[in-house]
Amino acid sequence: MSQTASQSVPPSSPSSTPSASAEVAPAFSPLYQQIKALIMRGLQGGEWKPGEAIPSELDLAARFKVSQGTVRKAIDELAAENLLVRRQGKGTFVATHNEQKIQYRFLRLQPEEGAPQPMQREFLDCRRLRAPADIVRSLDLRSGDMVVQLRRTLSQAGRPVVLDDIWLPGSLFKGLTAERLTEYRGPLYSLFESEFGVRMIRAEEKIRAIAADRSVAALLGVADGAPLLSVERLSLTYGDRPVELRRGLYNTTQHHYRNELS
CATH class of the missing domain: 3.40.1410.10 (Chorismate lyase-like)
Structure with missing residues (x-):
């Protein structure tokens, strides 16, 4: 599986790398950090609202054209920062200030x-x-x-x-x-x-x-x-x-x- 991330960018375009897709992610940052920046961009832009589920790791891996493990590492960091919440058997959700542990x-x-x-x-x-x-x-x-x-x-x-x-x-x-x-x-x-x-x-x-x-x-x-x-x-x-x-x-x-x- 290719270790690049893109969002509807032709493969031949120089913008097909994760670093070009996310201005906040420098080219020298680890790949999972670049994926984290792309997910953050979606959160900031309101693509996923507080309390809503984000796509599965497999779906995000396909979207960004990276491995599932890379996506998981990015989500792990976002969960540790209380921006996302994992729920066993249900998926990963955008954290909300209604969450008991976040209030x-x-x-x-x-x-x-x-x-x-x-x-x-x-x-x-x-x-x-x-x-x-x-x-x-x-x-x-x-x-x-x-x-x-x-x-x-x-x-x-x-x-x-x-x-x-x-x-x-x-x-x-x-x-x-x-x-x-x-x-x-x-x-x-x-x-x-x-x-x-x-x-x-x-x-x-x-x-x-x-x-x-x-x-x-x-x-x-x-x-x-x-x-x-x-x-x-x-x-x-x-x-x-x-x-x-x-x-x-x-x-x-x-x-x-x-x-x-x-």
């Missing part, structure tokens, strides 16, 4: 005792405004662009644990209102995915310790000056496009921040 994968806060439990959220504010200069830089916007700013708390057992300030590009989230946020019962990222077509696929975080000021202390039910964990998260969609800036303040009195390193 809270960016929230690393864990209780000191017992298993993590879903948190109750309360939206305190939702408004549209012109993006401040620091938000313009973080979200790669133009000066004067509009953003949607959200403020909410996350609580467990009636005790506030997280205060989030969230900024979203206004052009991507037209129609997002306080009423819609309050009505929606699923994960916030699931709402972004299903109603606005914005899927967060990875995030970058900066963490530092701060002391609670009076207004924050009142919202989190802690003393003025109490230590909090400040977590700034930049979430990105396909093509490493920034689509959310989230600044969270965590009360770690009964929780800790947990991460796995490899």
Whole structure:
């Protein structure tokens, strides 16, 4: 079986190599990485929607004119990155933020005792405004662009644990209102995915310790000056496009921040 990948390109064309079919895949990258880039292109272009099955490994191997093993290796990486989900006996599906294991994968806060439990959220504010200069830089916007700013708390057992300030590009989230946020019962990222077509696929975080000021202390039910964990998260969609800036303040009195390193 030929080890080249093409999509409806004549065999004699110089574009019949995987590297020419995917601009993001350099010619020197391993073949499975080039196939991974082609699958990513399909995901980014909406060829397969969140929750939908992608073609079988055999079908993709025939489409890209590579071995099934090459396709499997590409899919393995995409599954490890939580972009695809394998289901035994059913096939491979585009991951969705409705998946239980994906819903809270960016929230690393864990209780000191017992298993993590879903948190109750309360939206305190939702408004549209012109993006401040620091938000313009973080979200790669133009000066004067509009953003949607959200403020909410996350609580467990009636005790506030997280205060989030969230900024979203206004052009991507037209129609997002306080009423819609309050009505929606699923994960916030699931709402972004299903109603606005914005899927967060990875995030970058900066963490530092701060002391609670009076207004924050009142919202989190802690003393003025109490230590909090400040977590700034930049979430990105396909093509490493920034689509959310989230600044969270965590009360770690009964929780800790947990991460796995490899």
